[in-house]
Amino acid sequence: MAAAAFLCARAAPALLPPSRRLPRRLLVSRAAASSPSGEGGGGVEFQGKVGFLGLGIMGAPMASNLIKAGCDVTVWNRTKSKCDPLLSLGAKYEPSPAQVASSCDVTFVMLADPQSAAEVACGANGAAEGLAPGKGYVDVSTVDGATSKLIGEHITSTGASFLEAPVSGSKKPAEDGLLIFLTAGDESLYKRVAPLLDVMGKSRFYLGDVGNGAAMKLVVNMVMGSMMVSFSEGLLLSEKVGLDPNTLVEVISQGAISAPMFSLKGPSMVKAAYPTAFPLKHQQKDLRLALALAESVSQSIPTVAAANELYKAAKSLGLADQDFSAVIEALKAKVQSSQQ
Numbered sequence: 001m002a003a004a005a006f007l008c009a010r011a012a013p014a015l016l017p018p019s020r021r022l023p024r025r026l027l028v029s030r031a032a033a034s035s036p037s038g039e040g041g042g043g044v045e046f047q048g049k050v051g052f053l054g055l056g057i058m059g060a061p062m063a064s065n066l067i068k069a070g071c072d073v074t075v076w077n078r079t080k081s082k083c084d085p086l087l088s089l090g091a092k093y094e095p096s097p098a099q100v101a102s103s104c105d106v107t108f109v110m111l112a113d114p115q116s117a118a119e120v121a122c123g124a125n126g127a128a129e130g131l132a133p134g135k136g137y138v139d140v141s142t143v144d145g146a147t148s149k150l151i152g153e154h155i156t157s158t159g160a161s162f163l164e165a166p167v168s169g170s171k172k173p174a175e176d177g178l179l180i181f182l183t184a185g186d187e188s189l190y191k192r193v194a195p196l197l198d199v200m201g202k203s204r205f206y207l208g209d210v211g212n213g214a215a216m217k218l219v220v221n222m223v224m225g226s227m228m229v230s231f232s233e234g235l236l237l238s239e240k241v242g243l244d245p246n247t248l249v250e251v252i253s254q255g256a257i258s259a260p261m262f263s264l265k266g267p268s269m270v271k272a273a274y275p276t277a278f279p280l281k282h283q284q285k286d287l288r289l290a291l292a293l294a295e296s297v298s299q300s301i302p303t304v305a306a307a308n309e310l311y312k313a314a315k316s317l318g319l320a321d322q323d324f325s326a327v328i329e330a331l332k333a334k335v336q337s338s339q340q
Ligand SMILES: NC(=O)C1=CN([C@@H]2O[C@H](COP(=O)(O)OP(=O)(O)OC[C@H]3O[C@@H](n4cnc5c(N)ncnc54)[C@H](OP(=O)(O)O)[C@@H]3O)[C@@H](O)[C@H]2O)C=CC1
Pocket: 053, 054, 055, 056, 057, 058, 059, 077, 078, 079, 082, 110, 111, 112, 113, 115, 116, 119, 120, 140, 141, 142, 143, 167, 168, 169, 170, 171, 277, 278, 279, 282, 283
């Protein structure tokens, strides 16, 4: 293990912008979530080497924040070139998930979907091959509960501990260290990695058994996906009846349904520009997984089912890698075809 003791969020408040200060409500939810020893007191340190697997839109800034906070970080990504910016910041590189896990005390993983998360954890040269008692594995990807449990069982069969910790918040909050962690699984691992979560995020919730973090994340994202469709319908309708959609964005921003998402994405949606923060293919994956979650408890979620069809249509229009706000293009196509 490298000699450095890694000062993290609570130990180094001077590193944090004012926006990182937690509102009281979140401090309460942290306290209710069995605070790690040291919280609320002086400072918290993480001693050990940190692995990071998966350096896409989210993984790269998260790993970058750990490096900037002074952590000893080792990275791996399927497409190796994406490691280069992190290596420039001082990260180390290992050529497989197994080698990262074997050389680190705790390994974080941020992968596209259930298939890739399972493959990187359990496949050939996967992380599990490098794990052992005393090590920790923290999966921050958005997956379904069944996949998370399968990964968790595989990881814990090595003697290592497992925490699922999907995040709410997108590219910019990841860059700013303002994510919201929805964790579940091994509580002592949660406490151990809390200083690292605090470097990457503004709040964290411990939700109990593996599966609960995944479920919370899917419920949040199904609401978000439906909101985006409803917003898109409003933008198109406002234009159709002769209103300025930019004015609609402004009106919404001042009222009870204001949401950062509308203010952030609205202006570019009006210009038909969709710079990718949250890829549309991932939003559709989350709706698919949320529908399966609802099905598992025989709950009907008809609005989400309808939204999912639009995201699927957007994918078939070639918009999978655009931002999820590009779903408005599927609506435009639908309106056009109904007018022909
Ligand atoms: N973007 C966002 O706003 C948010 C995303 N999320 C969730 O976080 C996760 C990552 O999202 P994001 O960073 O945006 O996605 P990206 O598509 O940018 O990154 C996906 C990552 O997964 C890797 N990957 C994909 N398939 C495989 C595979 N078969 N084997 C190994 N590695 C693979 C990619 O590697 P490679 O570079 O080689 O393609 C890349 O590192 C997703 O689950 C998403 O739903 C959660 C919150 C917000």
